[in-house]
Amino acid sequence: MVLKRNPPTIRLAILEADTPIGRTKEKYGGYGALFAELLAKGCEEVARQDGVPGPELEITKYDVVNHPAVYPALEEVDGVLITGSKHNSFDSTPWIRTLVAFTQRVLAQHRVRIIGVCFGHQILGRAMEVEVARSEAGWEVAVVPVELTEVGRRVLGVERLAIHQMHRDIVYAYPVSVEPLGSSDRCSVQGMYSKGRLISVQGHPEFNEEIVEELLVNRHEQGIFPDGVYEDGMRRVGERHDGVVVAAAFVRFLVE
Template sequence: MRPPLRIAVLECDKPPDEANERHGGYGGLFGELIRAGADALGQPDVLSSTKGLEITKWDVLREERYPELDDIDAILLTGSKQNAFDNAPWIHKLVAYVQRVLAQSRVRIIGICFGHQIVGRAMGVKVDRSTQGWEISVCPMQLSPRGKQLFQKEHINLFQMHRDIVYEYPPGVEPLGYSPKCAVHGMYAPGRLITVQGHPEFTAEIMREMLVKRHAAGVFDDEMYNDAMARVDNAHDGVGVAASFLRFLLED
């Protein structure tokens, strides 16, 4: 019998208040997504929502807690309201931890939005504000040949909530996709890492909560808000992307 796949969710922040309460933080939210992705794999003898997964959560922002590498098979870095290019002590600690994971060959890395950017920073490439501004709500991601192979689609739609980007691909990393506002939308290195700039874990409900709060705070003007709200119920490929993450983790 195959041992459980041990995934440590590194919580780099918490979701909006209502979503945080409903889902139990990013750890709970990603637990739901990963289990749905396991069922979508269609390999119940290998992995399912009730079999073969051990998901733990680690608050790396407030508690600065990290798992020992011997106790896990993969880390998943979540999104965050923080900036991945900032120099706060907890961010330096997170970058150093990711570099430690990159320096070995067994534990694999999944990066989501801020987590995608932290992986880029840990690998020495520029992470900063985009000159193209915000990318929000459900948006299309055009896929590279490798992206089409991994995600098993010609293109995908994902929720977006970012104005920071990874500016270039680190050496040895393959591109997965791009959009008009973001040239580095996903990174892949076999047996090592897979990342996306989007949010496969988000739902329309979560996105609405974020848009309403940021519009009220003046982050998004009326035009941006209305445009994003018009796309919030569009179909998205979050569960399919989660299944692709699991295929990556199961690769020899």
């Protein structure tokens, strides 16, 4: 899709479902700022490809873990993005149940669009009543190749995707109302799409080598990652990844 000459301002609410650690927290404060930086690059990429200015993003951030009673009013936003998280998307923790209910409210209307990343992707799956649980294949970490469907290639604009991963939970099936975007060896539901309604990815377009290396080291030291997972991730953490490609797809989705 080619953007209009004077694209509108998009009011985007970022629902922060976790807090960064260490150097990442020092640099960004929260995941909302990390996504704001990524989406700015996505707008630049869209403008570069189309030869016209990308949309202006007016971003607000909501800490849905520590302030679960504070959510955006749907009439005041055009889009919602749910971030990743160390928490389990299938838990019955009150704030997670509230997040699922809010996601269902967004999906029940037809103006505000929703983006899900990793945990957010899984919350979308749960909100649409498909199974979300631990993967029998175990952890998927660092840069992973994703085989795209025909829809995935069209939406993302590439033949194959490389994206950072950091998850052990997966969406087990595609809801009937969405189109599959792609799959990997350890996760058959790597992305979901419904035009004008939702887009999601299991991977982390907002992550880079420095962020993922910090997570790998931290979780290895805590005993969360066994040696094999840690060493395999460290071998691939510096590989090329398509975070900006996904960001551009998010931007296009918000204005299509």
